Structures are given as structure tokens and as C-alpha cells.
Amino acid sequence: MNIENSRLTVNKNNAFANVAMEAAYRDGESWLDAVIEYLAGNLILLENELAHISGVQLIKPEGTFLVWLDFRELVLSPDELTDFLKFKARWSITRGVAFGDEGIGFMRLNIACPRLKLKQALGFLSDAVSRLSPKKDHKHDHKNDHKKDYE
Numbered sequence: 001m002n003i004e005n006s007r008l009t010v011n012k013n014n015a016f017a018n019v020a021m022e023a024a025y026r027d028g029e030s031w032l033d034a035v036i037e038y039l040a041g042n043l044i045l046l047e048n049e050l051a052h053i054s055g056v057q058l059i060k061p062e063g064t065f066l067v068w069l070d071f072r073e074l075v076l077s078p079d080e081l082t083d084f085l086k087f088k089a090r091w092s093i094t095r096g097v098a099f100g101d102e103g104i105g106f107m108r109l110n111i112a113c114p115r116l117k118l119k120q121a122l123g124f125l126s127d128a129v130s131r132l133s134p135k136k137d138h139k140h141d142h143k144n145d146h147k148k149d150y151e
Contacts, residue, residue: 035112039065042111042118049122053129065112068096072105074132081107089128091121 024031043060046067050058059068071081078097085091085107093110096103111118 039112042115045115045118046111046122053126055129065110067109067111069107069109070105071107078104084128089125091125
């Protein structure tokens with residue numbers, strides 16, 4: 001048994017889980033359609049707002065509500081980026097570096113949230129980025145960056 005799954009108890013069902021799963025598969029199509037439409041609206045909002053935030057690029061998702069954002073133009077180490085997002089932009093998101101060195105400079109954002117919360121969070125990010133003093137030339141080509149650039 002996978003220890004992580006056991007710790008999170010995702011391998012255990014309660015008395016209602018099977019009934020709920022059956023109901024979702026049988027009767028949940030209209031709900032799912034509405035959720036997919038809502039998430040598409042959140043993605044459009046994210047794209048539109050990020051177009052006005054210098055130094056942050058969207059990696060367009062392929063069928064998920066978890067969106068990768070590229071912050072490498074801000075030229076912050078993983079810890080600096082985490083602190084910047086947490087304390088300056090008031091964000092709490094998944095660090096890209098948690099997925100390996102390839103994730104340095106990236107963060108994963110969950111857009112499965114109320115649109116008003118997403119818009120507010122993007123406003124916080126915009127304000128924080130606008131107050132960030134540049135460390136390097138932001139026109140740098142990141143295709144060949146290596147870990148040393150962020151340490």
C-alpha cells in the first residue's frame with residue numbers, strides 16, 4: 001500500500017462514498033458541464049489579467065484546473081519567489097521546484113475557485129509585481145537557464 005495514500009486516507013471509503021460516486025456518474029453530467037464552463041471562464045480571466053502583469057507567463061493547461069505560471073522573468077530564487085508570493089502577493093500555491101529542478105521559477109495555481117477570489121488574488125499579484133524592483137534584465141532568454149541562475 002502506498003504510504004502517502006494511506007496517510008491521506010484516499011484508499012478508504014466511508015459509507016457514503018460509493019453511493020455518492022454512483023450518483024455522480026449517473027446524474028452528474030449537467031453539473032460537470034457547468035463546472036467545466038466555469039473553469040473555462042476562470043482561465044479566460046487569468047489570461048486577460050496576466051497580459052497586464054509583467055514578468056509572469058501562463059503555461060496554458062490541457063484539461064485541468066491546475067495552471068502553471070512561469071515567474072522566471074522576476075529572477076527570484078525558489079525561496080525568494082515563495083516568500084514574495086506568500087508575503088507580498090498574499091498567495092499560497094504549489095512551488096514548481098517541488099517537482100524537480102525543471103520547476104525552478106514556476107508555480108502551480110489552482111483556478112478551481114470562486115471567480116471573485118481569483119480576480120482579487122490577481123490584483124494582489126499585480127500590485128506586488130509592480131512594486132518589485134528588477135534584479136536583472138527581464139528580456140533574458142530562459143530556454144537554456146540552469147539551476148545556478150536561481151540560487
